[in-house]
Amino acid sequence: MSGSKCSKLGGILLKQVLDSVDTVLFDCDGVIWRGDQVISGAADVINRLKEAGKRVFFVTNNSTKTRTMYAEKMAKMGFKVAEEEVFGTAYCCAIYLKNVCQLQGKKVYLIGNPAMAQELAAAGIQQTGEGPDLICGQQIDWANVPLDPDVKAVVVGFDQHFSYMKLNRALQYLIRQDCMFVGTNRDSRLPLEGGKAVPGTGCLLQAVETAAQQKAQTVGKPSKFMFESLALQFGVDRERCLMVGDRLDTDILLGSNCGLKTLLTLTGVSTLADAEAHEKSGCTERQKMVPDYYVDSIADLLPALQA
Amino acid sequence: MSGSKCSKLGGILLKQVLDSVDTVLFDCDGVIWRGDQVISGAADVINRLKEAGKRVFFVTNNSTKTRTMYAEKMAKMGFKVAEEEVFGTAYCCAIYLKNVCQLQGKKVYLIGNPAMAQELAAAGIQQTGEGPDLICGQQIDWANVPLDPDVKAVVVGFDQHFSYMKLNRALQYLIRQDCMFVGTNRDSRLPLEGGKAVPGTGCLLQAVETAAQQKAQTVGKPSKFMFESLALQFGVDRERCLMVGDRLDTDILLGSNCGLKTLLTLTGVSTLADAEAHEKSGCTERQKMVPDYYVDSIADLLPALQA
Known part of the structure; x- marks a missing residue:
């Protein structure tokens, strides 16, 4: 320029x-x-x-890969990279929860994916399980869904199983006084080839923030x-x-x-x-x-x- | 005061x-x-x-009831009310799409509920169907999910079946140049007795707006x-x-x-x-x-x- x-x-x-x-x-x-x-x-x-x-x-x-997964992908592409050289948000989120939030040995409610679950486990942090969380039956008492009393934080990353039930459960945890709130990143879209795109973690985080009427701490760029x-x-x-x-x-x-x-x-x-x-x-x-x-x-x- | x-x-x-x-x-x-x-x-x-x-x-x-449903609820409670006296967002959204967006006889992509589907039908507007829209299988080509070529608008109201797939489909429609974008309302929570609350339509709308990088027109207060x-x-x-x-x-x-x-x-x-x-x-x-x-x-x- x-x-x-x-x-x-x-x-x-x-x-x-x-x-x-x-x-x-x-x-x-x-x-x-x-x-x-x-x-x-x-x-x-x-x-x-x-x-x-x-x-x-x-x-x-991108929160959908562990350090190991990134190092493997890079090796296949011909890069000489050690896992320790990779800082993705799945890993960074886990060390944030461990080192800043002091949650080692504690449990979090995870809106996320298998890579996040693995990095959390590696950091010694329990989570409530990832994957689908869907509606059973027609009459749901949304405000009184079962919650895990040990949950100390709501964690939001990329989740292709994001649902109203997950949004609702996150809100119910965050209504509690002592629940921390951490997001991987705020990217609104994942851009793809040819001008295509899919919704990014920022959309999910924004939905939870709107419900909770509070801002999450994010670890990503x-x-x-x-x-x-x-x-x-x-x-x-x-x-x-x-x-x-x-x-x-x-x-x-x-x-x-x-x-x-x-x-x-x-x-x-x-x-x-x-x-x-x-x-x-x-x-x-x-x-x-x-x-x-x-x-x-x-x-x-x-x-x-x-x- | x-x-x-x-x-x-x-x-x-x-x-x-x-x-x-x-x-x-x-x-x-x-x-x-x-x-x-x-x-x-x-x-x-x-x-x-x-x-x-x-x-x-x-x-x-509240977008989860038709005019008829409201009049019935009110009659049970002892109010003398005609349906024509009730302006809910399910009804108002339908007449907005009909009168302002000129979509009578056309089709919309609905993130919504049965009451919205009924009011749309009463206004002569087709929609793609409400209810669950979930992931089948593990490998999904999110950016290339099947779309209905006749869809002229994305409409967002309260939807207990909101999912990443619905968010993604809304984005894919909105990436098209000629797709309108209408929401019922921006309430972040539905408040319940005892300080309880569940996520409101505003959360879902915010997620879609973040993905689409554009603001919806809303009909609600x-x-x-x-x-x-x-x-x-x-x-x-x-x-x-x-x-x-x-x-x-x-x-x-x-x-x-x-x-x-x-x-x-x-x-x-x-x-x-x-x-x-x-x-x-x-x-x-x-x-x-x-x-x-x-x-x-x-x-x-x-x-x-x-x-």
């Missing part, structure tokens, strides 16, 4: 920027892959960054929790850290919120026009969604990473 | 106010009944207002549509009309939006403290939720209605 804060990354600038960082965070969908299709050149970029001595992490709002967990665990210097993503409202905003350098890649959701609109808005909040740099694809980083 | 805009209605003021109106609109739940319990004195109030030559109408956001339909049909003079309700954010705000006199009754959701907080807020929008008058119960109108 000419005269803009946001510069296209290439040539000498690309070398300078890569030299100025020792940690690179990548969003996954729209950045290193689209659905099950790897972005051309992505495996080379990741592997060569590591060979060049950079630390690489993956930060994703742009909330700082995900980065701070990673930074604490691995000792990341935020001034020498680059966040690479395809969404201005999650990836780039996370980077801005945490004081990182930010790089927009144009293989996913947001466009350069979106970034320009934020820049021209004159609104401080929207300025945080303007990236420092952009590339057409992360493959554009390769010229600076040749052996 | 001393020194307040909102006066307790009684004595000479009560007589003056009743003399100054010829039409009275009542909300139902929390005003003339609570669930299945009639408010003591309500039937007398309604019947005597009519005997005194006032026109009486009922305006309710505080939207003016309900009053304007009634006023058009019966020739109501809004300066000689009193709106009686228990909720500041729906009933009283509707009255203010339409230029009616407003009366809060304290047998339902809102309290006098809620009204005072709005009055003291200094916020123009919140001032609209301050009623002109209040009573402890609509039975307090009886002294001015004795034979």
Whole structure:
């Protein structure tokens, strides 16, 4: 963008920027892959960054995979990745509940999926069970459905079995004084190929928040929790850290919120026009969604990473 | 409230106010009944207002009953009411789709209930069917679920069978360029006895709006549509009309939006403290939720209605 804060990354600038960082965070969908299709050149970029001595992490709002599942998917696509390098919201939500909410050994009401159930179990947190929760019979006493007295928090992530009964049960738990409320992320849609999309976790969370008349704590981008967990665990210097993503409202905003350098890649959701609109808005909040740099694809980083 | 805009209605003021109106609109739940319990004195109030030559109408956001069902419920409780005097959101939504959206003979995708299906049928509008819409099998191609090519609008009301599949189908219809989007109302909860509550239509509508990234048109209070339909049909003079309700954010705000006199009754959701907080807020929008008058119960109108 000419005269803009946001510069296209290439040539000498690309070398300078890569030299100025020792940690690179990548969003996954729209950045290193689209659905099950790897972005051309992505495996080379990741592997060569590591060979060049950079630390690489993956930060994703998708709550439907465990760390192990992500590492397996990446291995199949040719990335050299350890599970510990992956921060998805299923894992981050579990460690938030364990470390911040102090719920180890306690129980949560889960609107979620099998991956979330697995990460909760790995963190030593019990949950009420995932899967369908449907209406039996015609006359239901909604306000008096059976509740588990041990539940200490309502947790909302992606759930293809979301139902009025689940919404209602979440409300009944949250009406109690001592129930915490945690969501994985606020993405309103999961974008798919060809302009298609399906409803994201943000829709489910919004429904529960509207019923409960309160806001959940979320762990996903742009909330700082995900980065701070990673930074604490691995000792990341935020001034020498680059966040690479395809969404201005999650990836780039996370980077801005945490004081990182930010790089927009144009293989996913947001466009350069979106970034320009934020820049021209004159609104401080929207300025945080303007990236420092952009590339057409992360493959554009390769010229600076040749052996 | 001393020194307040909102006066307790009684004595000479009560007589003056009743003399100054010829039409009275009542909300139902929390005003003339609570669930299945009639408010003591309500039937007398309604019947005597009519005997005194006032026109009486009922305006309710609850979408789970047809006009006929409301008239039957009221008859059992001792009210002399004709179906034409009842404006519920199931009926109002159907006439909105017919008269404003011009969808007579056309089809809508319904997130709703049997009463909505009946009122749609009475208005000559087809719909895709209400009831459960669940997941079959494990692998669902959410973005490519079968859609009905004749659907011209997505309609959202109260639906105890709300599910991720329904949310997704609504999104797929709304992604099309030519699909209208109508909701019955935005109530976040249905309040029940003893401080209990269940999730209201507002939660479901918010989920669909978040997915669709657009706002629905709503017909329920505080939207003016309900009053304007009634006023058009019966020739109501809004300066000689009193709106009686228990909720500041729906009933009283509707009255203010339409230029009616407003009366809060304290047998339902809102309290006098809620009204005072709005009055003291200094916020123009919140001032609209301050009623002109209040009573402890609509039975307090009886002294001015004795034979």
